[in-house]
Amino acid sequence: MTTRAYDLFKRLLDIVAAGIALVVLSPVMVIVALLVATRLGRPVLFVQPRPGKNGKIFRLRKFRSMRDIDQARGLVSDAERLTTFGRKLRSTSLDELPSLWNVLRGDMSVVGPRPLLVEYLSKYSPEQARRHEVRPGITGLAQVSGRNALSWEEKFALDVEYVDNRSLALDARLVLATVRAVFVREGISAEGHATMQKFGETNA
Structure with a gap:
């Protein structure tokens, strides 16, 4: 199957998978929405x-896992705003469930490079920018690695x-690896950070 043919087939798989999952x-x-409303x-x-x-810019949807920024209470950085509940939500990937709607709409795929911040677009090298040749995914090779x-x-x-190297076999392997990664809960945060240091930032 050619890459173009697989991309068309993959879109059909995404629609079916996202529709069933939703x-x-x-x-x-x-239940998660009620817990988020109660806790956050x-x-x-x-x-x-x-x-x-x-x-192309789209609006990503996820469940909230952080408190609002509140300078008076000292809630500014991600580490300060991320609660124990929010950490559990992220470690189980339950915060990603609303992104299935993005998959159904065609903004995203089940598998692909993670959608990052808009501000990073101007910082990529030409080779790094190739990550945008496909739809971003809920999970991907970097996430399971x-x-x-x-x-x-x-x-x-x-x-x-x-x-x-995208293919049906690779996507199937990544979905299975994602299930395992959710249970193992490794690599959720970068060392010294609540999530991940911003691209292009350096430690002071």
Whole structure:
């Protein structure tokens, strides 16, 4: 199967998988939404512009896992805003469930490079920017290879490796590896950070 043919087939798989998952997991999503509203307040969804295929901007949806910024209470950095509940939400990947709607819409795929911040677009090298040749994914090669424990350079190299080698067999392997990674809960945070140091930042 050619890459173009697989991309068309993969889109069909994404629609079927996301549609079924949204129906089957709807009770779980309702429970998580109620817990987020109780523990962190409203809105329960975190919505943020992210670049998709070919750099086209879309609105990513996830469950909130952080408190709002509140300088008076000292809640400014990610580490200060991320609660124990939020950490558990992220470690189980339950915060990602609303992104299935992005998959159904065509903004994302189940498997692909993670959608990062819009501000990174101007910072990529030409080779790193190739990660946007495909739809971003809920999970991907970098996520099952270490998540935030990897350096940015390692993650981008894996993203481009996925772009060059994407196939049904690889996607199936990555989905299975993702299930394992969720249970193992490794690489959720980079060393010394609540999540991951921003791309292009250096430690003071």
